[in-house]
Amino acid sequence: MDALTAENVSSGYGRSPIVRNVSISVAAGMVTAIVGPNGAGKSTFAKTLAGILRPTTGKITVNNTDITRVAGYLIPRSGLAYVPQNDNVFRTLTVRENLEIGGYASKKDARVRMNEVLDIFPDLSKAQEKKAGNLSGGQQNMLAMARALMAEPTVILLDEPTAGLSPAYTDVVWRQVESIAKSGTAVLVIEQNVERALTHAQFVNVLVAGANHVHGTVAEIAKLDLASIFLGRDHAPDSSSPSTNR
Numbered sequence: 001m002d003a004l005t006a007e008n009v010s011s012g013y014g015r016s017p018i019v020r021n022v023s024i025s026v027a028a029g030m031v032t033a034i035v036g037p038n039g040a041g042k043s044t045f046a047k048t049l050a051g052i053l054r055p056t057t058g059k060i061t062v063n064n065t066d067i068t069r070v071a072g073y074l075i076p077r078s079g080l081a082y083v084p085q086n087d088n089v090f091r092t093l094t095v096r097e098n099l100e101i102g103g104y105a106s107k108k109d110a111r112v113r114m115n116e117v118l119d120i121f122p123d124l125s126k127a128q129e130k131k132a133g134n135l136s137g138g139q140q141n142m143l144a145m146a147r148a149l150m151a152e153p154t155v156i157l158l159d160e161p162t163a164g165l166s167p168a169y170t171d172v173v174w175r176q177v178e179s180i181a182k183s184g185t186a187v188l189v190i191e192q193n194v195e196r197a198l199t200h201a202q203f204v205n206v207l208v209a210g211a212n213h214v215h216g217t218v219a220e221i222a223k224l225d226l227a228s229i230f231l232g233r234d235h236a237p238d239s240s241s242p243s244t245n246r
């Protein structure tokens, strides 16, 4: 069973849709990536999954429960945690306080859960009393992920968790993303760097001009000429796998 599904989801900010009929499925224990050029609609799609934007068409489920019409503030309780790319921590609060806020929807004792989460993020464990605003950019991204995990989500949605980080720190964050998946959580990650997506994910969806152009396993996607696809120069592959959605 897929932890998260979207079927034919369209959405946008005004009248003209940005995201058009995008479908995706995200499995428990796996890393599924969304790649695509700047402006393709990746973040818009993420905001739609997270209930911040209302879809104009389609259906979204978490754990087989329809969340399409669930208000954004109630989405965490349905099992989907969303980590936006920017402004993803409470800067004036400490690391510990940020995690406590994240734990409000947790079924477990917040302290028990905090220890489990901090096991994945040793850097944060050492910085519990620091103000989040004084952490480095990479550490803030880690804190945002950790805060999302406090609620024990079924699926975690990460919008470019390594944007702007050094290669070394990018490695660290990706290792943490992998360990989140290993713990059984379904991970959906938006990634600018195709190479990284192919290295760390199991499934890849390519979003171009608001539509999911192609999706498949890493092995399937690695065979394609993604540069041409990003530039809109290719013709969609035939109906053999990897599957296209045109």
Ligand SMILES: Nc1ncnc2c1ncn2[C@@H]1O[C@H](COP(=O)(O)OP(=O)(O)OP(=O)(O)O)[C@@H](O)[C@H]1O
Binding pocket: 013, 018, 036, 037, 038, 039, 040, 041, 042, 043, 044, 045, 192
């Ligand atoms: N708040 C907004 N209001 C109106 N239009 C927006 C808004 N946010 C984004 N857009 C437009 O929607 C389109 C898709 O943007 P989006 O941020 O979803 O792309 P993206 O794939 O995440 O790009 P990037 O890789 O640069 O993060 C762009 O044309 C953008 O200008």
Ligand SMILES: [Mg+2]
Binding pocket: 042, 043, 044
């Ligand atoms: Mg984006």
